[in-house]
Amino acid sequence: MQSSSVLSNGVEMPLLGLGVWRVQEGQEVVSSVKHAIQVGYRSIDTAAVYANEEGVGKAIQEAGVPRKDLFITTKVWNANQGYDSTLQAFEESKKKLGLNYLDLYLIHWPVKGKYKETWKAIEKLYKDGEVRAIGVSNFHIHHLQDLISEAEHVPMVNQVEYHPLLSQKELLTFCKENKIQLEAWSPLMQGNLNLPLLAELSEKYKKTPAQIILRWDLQHGVVTIPKSITPHRIEENANVFDFELSAEDMERIDGLNQNKRFGPDPDNFAF
Numbered sequence: 001m002q003s004s005s006v007l008s009n010g011v012e013m014p015l016l017g018l019g020v021w022r023v024q025e026g027q028e029v030v031s032s033v034k035h036a037i038q039v040g041y042r043s044i045d046t047a048a049v050y051a052n053e054e055g056v057g058k059a060i061q062e063a064g065v066p067r068k069d070l071f072i073t074t075k076v077w078n079a080n081q082g083y084d085s086t087l088q089a090f091e092e093s094k095k096k097l098g099l100n101y102l103d104l105y106l107i108h109w110p111v112k113g114k115y116k117e118t119w120k121a122i123e124k125l126y127k128d129g130e131v132r133a134i135g136v137s138n139f140h141i142h143h144l145q146d147l148i149s150e151a152e153h154v155p156m157v158n159q160v161e162y163h164p165l166l167s168q169k170e171l172l173t174f175c176k177e178n179k180i181q182l183e184a185w186s187p188l189m190q191g192n193l194n195l196p197l198l199a200e201l202s203e204k205y206k207k208t209p210a211q212i213i214l215r216w217d218l219q220h221g222v223v224t225i226p227k228s229i230t231p232h233r234i235e236e237n238a239n240v241f242d243f244e245l246s247a248e249d250m251e252r253i254d255g256l257n258q259n260k261r262f263g264p265d266p267d268n269f270a271f
């Protein structure tokens with residue numbers, strides 16, 4: 001569980017973390033995050049728009065693991081994009097989380113006409129030592145190319161929807177070539193795990209369908225952040241470091257791709 005990826009700036013990012021989208025602020029988020037940290041998770045993925053940063057911060061305080069051993073990600077929401085507003089949004093997130101630095105700060109979606117100014121603010125936060133690594137989310141290759149053409153720093157991470165029905169081969173290759181760590185959101189297809197191949201591999205490897213997918217992420221070099229509020233699933237999702245999928249089975253899972261999205265396409269979102 002302590003396996004990590006080394007980002008382009010040398011910072012280590014855990015390969016597996018806990019996602020907290022749609023986890024309720026208060027008791028629900030506090031107990032899920034605390035449980036995850038207590039069973040060995042070190043990375044937590046939240047966002048300003050999830051409205052649960054305070055609870056994540058409380059769980060971090062109560063879990064009793066040194067801050068330096070944790071990797072905390074949050075994201076600037078679309079309405080706050082722009083230079084000054086991003087700097088302000090960062091301060092608010094930091095305050096809600098009760099932290100004096102962040103490990104990773106991401107642009108949540110590529111808002112047209114705004115994301116370059118937002119990136120400048122994020123680069124300043126990085127230069128000022130407010131955040132250890134910086135990146136983007138929901139960026140297609142053309143968004144990355146556009147951003148990189150003027151950026152001082154290439155994003156260290158791109159967090160996108162990624163799972164067996166949306167395996168994003170070209171994007172993964174582009175990111176590897178540019179030393180951008182790909183990170184999978186909705187890795188478990190939001191709980192839609194009922195695919196015959198996953199059931200077959202589950203039987204073969206004596207692992208659950210969720211564990212088969214998370215292992216597939218790891219073997220592709222993709223960081224993954226499954227969400228669960230269920231203690232035994234939080235544990236199950238982390239128990240993926242003791243087996244290996246064969247090259248042939250990796251290819252069979254790759255073959256499930258249908259370019260199917262459970263979330264919006266970054267070229268067409270209206271929020």
Ligand code: NDP
Pocket residue numbers: 018019020021022045046108137138159160184185186187188189190191192193208210211225226227228229230233234236237263
């Ligand atoms: P996931 O693909 O992680 O699926 C979560 C769902 O699967 C929940 O209903 C959960 O149920 C269920 N589940 C979890 N573990 C298991 C298991 N072992 N077996 C069966 N079912 C399981 O969905 P998310 O969309 O939440 O994505 C993960 C994270 O990615 C988010 O929480 C967020 O941090 C990030 N994200 C980022 C986005 C972005 O735009 N950057 C967009 C969307 C997500 P239960 O909780 O009841 O156990």
